[in-house]
Amino acid sequence: MSSDDTAAEAAATAVPQADREGECALAGCAQPLPPPGRGRPAKYCSKAHADQASRDRRAADAAALDEPLRRAESLAGRLPEAIGGLQEQLTVLTDALAQAQAGALARVQRAEAEAVAARQAEADADARAAEADRVRARAEAAAADAVQARRAAEQEAERDRAALAQVRADTAETIAAHTQLRDAAREAQAAAEAARDAKTAELREARQAHEQDLARRDAAIRAQTDQLDAARTDLARTIEALTAAREALATASGEARTQRTRAEAAEHARDAALRELQTTEARAAALDRRVHELQTAADQAAGEAADTRAALRACEAVSDRLETALEAARAEAAEQRERAARAEAAAAAAEAAEAAAAAQGPGDDRHDQDDGQTPRPETRPDNPRSPQQPT
Known part of the structure; x- marks a missing residue:
């Protein structure tokens, strides 16, 4: 394994070490951190360890970038000799370039994170400075x-001293009064002792009077005892009379029980009568309501009858007028x-005359003229227009 790989592993293991609270972030160091002060909080126990961690990070970044590049150059140098495995070499080359790009991106991201952390630390330092100003x-x-409280305490002490002097004066007055x-x-x-002596003499006299009173009471008790014996005799006679009275x-x-039985029967009868009376009262109330309803209906009927009579x-007036008409x-x-x-x-008479005139002949007319008589129409029962049957 090369030194670059070792540095990369050290940098990789340094990241979890930074998460340990209160300890140095360098891999393999467990020393405590220095006390916090103004500014960015420390991550390492000393400046040397901070520099060593920085060198480890740079070596890790270089290893993450340079090693893939060297591998890519080596593969590119062997590319003409291994033309048959070009596709595999290109794939490996692509992977190496991707790793190099990822390492570069990681380095950039870490740098950005450190910049953000630095800005945050600066903001925290400003906030702590502002907090220190507020404190x-x-x-x-x-x-x-x-200072104001001390002055108030001094004033209160003055008032307490004045109150103490007043208390002392009051105490002196109280002692004098006491x-x-x-x-x-x-x-x-002294007056009570004199009164006690007088009361003692008075009590002696009262005791003597009490003893005399006791003697009188003893005599009275004996007399009452005699009276009690007589009363006992009377009580015996009274008990005999009481026995007879009990019988x-x-x-x-x-007899009282018999009378009570009769009274109970009478009470039952009274209760039945009361119930009957209540029933009768209920019926009477119902009848009153019915009468009231009938009275209301009668009033309504009377009103309707009045309207009907009117x-x-x-109608009678109209009927009278109609009858008159x-x-x-x-x-x-x-x-x-x-x-x-x-x-x-008149018409029948005229028709009859015309009929009679038509029925007479010429000879009859001459005979009538000779006789000088007026011709009369012939009256027949079957003539509908005869005077005997008026139409």
């Missing part, structure tokens, strides 16, 4: 606040019939 400004503000109270307490103690009470209890009166028409019709009858009678 300094905050520290100055904190110092000013501390002394006065102590003297007054001593005087009160009477048992009899009365039986309409009937209007009908009677007038009937009278006029009767008059017309009478006129027609008279006209028909």
Whole structure:
């Protein structure tokens, strides 16, 4: 293996080493990094290791570019001698050129990445410098606040000293008042002792009076004992009377149970009557509602009847007018019939006269003229136009 291959492998193994946190990025070095300062953070433990890493990267880049080129030149020199395997050699040459191009691109990309990292480190350094300025400004503000706080503390101490002096004065006044109270307490103690002596004498007198009272109470107790014996005798007689009363009470209890049974039956009957009354009330309420509904219907019917009566009166008025007109028409019709009858009678008489005149001959006319009599028409029962059968 050549030195270029070794350098390439060292550069390849140097990349994972850079990912170790807090250690030197050079392959094979585990030394810790120096403490961070202003500017770009360190990746190597020393300047020598940084230079060695740079040389390793350049050697790796050269190996990634020069070795494929040398192989390509060697293959190109042997190309006239191996014309039969031209296609294979061209393929190998193409692969070598592709590897060389890839190595060059990787080198360019790494350079660009380092440039970006450098710009980022510069931006980080600027940001840290700005942060340091802000920290300094905050520290100055904190110092000013501390000065103000110290002044406020001094003022507070002055107020505390004034308050302490006031407390001392108040304490002196309190001590004086306490002394006065102590003297007054001593005087009160003397008065209390005198009152105690007087109370002791009073208690002695009260004790004697109490003993006398106890003697009187003993006598009263003995008298009450005698009365109690008499009361016990009366109690025995009362118990006998109570026994008789209990027997009477048992009899009365039986009668009371009988009366209670009757009362329960009466209560059941009352409950039944109440239920019946409730049913009746419900029916009455229903009837009231029905009556109210009927009353409402009657009112409506009355209104409708009033409307009907008004309409009937209007119809009666119209009927009266129609009857009056009908009677007038009937009278006029009767008059017309009478006129027609008279006209028909006159026409019948005229026709009868014409018929009679037509039925008479010439001799009859002469005979009639001789007799000087007026000719009369012949009346026959079958003549429809005779006066005996008016039309």
